[in-house]
Amino acid sequence: MKLTILGCYSATPRINTHPTAQILDIRNHIFLIDCGEGTQVQLRKNKVKFNRIKHVFISHLHGDHYFGLVGLISTFRLLTRESDLHIYGPKGLKEVISLQMKLSGSWTNYKLIFHELSSKKSELIFEDDKVEVHTIPLDHRIYTNGFLFKEKEGERRLNIGAVEDAKIDMAYYRKLKQGFDVENEAGEIIKNEAVTLEAKQTKSYAFCSDTAYNEAIIPLLKNVDLLYHESTFLEHLAHLAKKTKHSTAREAASIAQQAQVKSLMLGHFSTRYDNTSDFKTEAEAIFDHVQLAEEGKEFEI
């Protein structure tokens, strides 16, 4: 898994800070997460191939998380996209995109498929052979979901030396990877564990865009490899965080610590802060493995 931060500031786009947008690459499957104004330019800057984006996840309908989506949809059309585009987001998103397309007399020459969300419980919203995506219900001023991306258990890996020593025909390799015992050329049963290794460890990424401090999400975040948790404010503005249903760096760290995640990334910084290093300092008082989102930066998970 590789995460690219396209924007990690709150509220309003400025010359060098951009609203929330991220690209998650899981085994060459590209997911766009949130899409603030200007995201399509950030995609260009970061050399993301537009036609590789097949799935977009929108956490909520505050402008800094989705105002760039309609422009991106239009640009896909201009680029003569043909493949389907799946959009996951709160109820209402389809209406607003459809209205804008109607008013502009536009259409898409590809299929635009909306998966509108309204459940307040975590649900499985996407699944293929490699990945599953679950919602993480967040506590914000309007209906908001985070998203949990989990790699699926891969196949067992052949211990190729052992396989050859056991004289197993190549025709059985597929079955070995699937975990079965097989016969060798001499007709003996070879135990799977004797000639295969554990599947590569699966990784997980949790994206919590905008939320008040909310312990209810902790069970969903247990042991994730990377948790992105918003920290719009530092503790000195905790009253503002409470009022606007955002979190402080300390609160984000507390969630990370309780969920025993492997690593925490902070983002959605208020543009009032010129320097984000204080966020790291504040969070590290609670939790050891803290990093800061940074625009244009790639993170291996």
Added chain:
Amino acid sequence: MKLTILGCYSATPRINTHPTAQILDIRNHIFLIDCGEGTQVQLRKNKVKFNRIKHVFISHLHGDHYFGLVGLISTFRLLTRESDLHIYGPKGLKEVISLQMKLSGSWTNYKLIFHELSSKKSELIFEDDKVEVHTIPLDHRIYTNGFLFKEKEGERRLNIGAVEDAKIDMAYYRKLKQGFDVENEAGEIIKNEAVTLEAKQTKSYAFCSDTAYNEAIIPLLKNVDLLYHESTFLEHLAHLAKKTKHSTAREAASIAQQAQVKSLMLGHFSTRYDNTSDFKTEAEAIFDHVQLAEEGKEFEI
């Protein structure tokens, strides 16, 4: 009058080219004309004071002319704007902005006043003591207006030496500027023309965003000081211009020449052209005073 080009390319925002947006400053009165995605960042780059914008004119509801508006409206709220914002644009604009605000649970702490346009004839849509704005009905794929900005005739200017020689009391200066004859201190009637000068010449600017070649607009453009006319294509793609209801540089120049405007500015270049100098060459074959729109550049009218 001073015109600042924030964006002058068609279709889709890229790293160094932006969709249509312009700032027109008429005697310190600031008008925003069109508002493609990313316009608020372009405003920052060009150091335009956000709260000085009181009137926004939107030519039509293709995304590259208005997708930045909703974000700008949100940013005005975050900047705790208090003064009214007037928005002039096609019917439908209020619905789409209102829907987006409703979905985000947002409001404005200033008054947002929509002036929706639907007439197919030129009409006076704005007037104050300094300026009037008329629509220019254009011929595009959807309902589209250009805008004609005309300075109003100013007051006559005092010839201060002559006024003093004629011994006119300062109390009469106001009346002199308004064109009246007045009495001097000795009770003699002083003819207005003897002590005043012509009002400063008024200027006019016509903005024609997206349009097919359309001779019907020529009477409205007669003698304007500056005509901005789109030229999405060069003549080699005239068939594409016709199909998409855009203009070539040559067609724009032909309109300028027939309307006897003082100067023509070309813009709305297709992003397929890396270099815009060919637009100037093509237009200059027809009309002498051609300039090219250029992002971040100011033009005195």
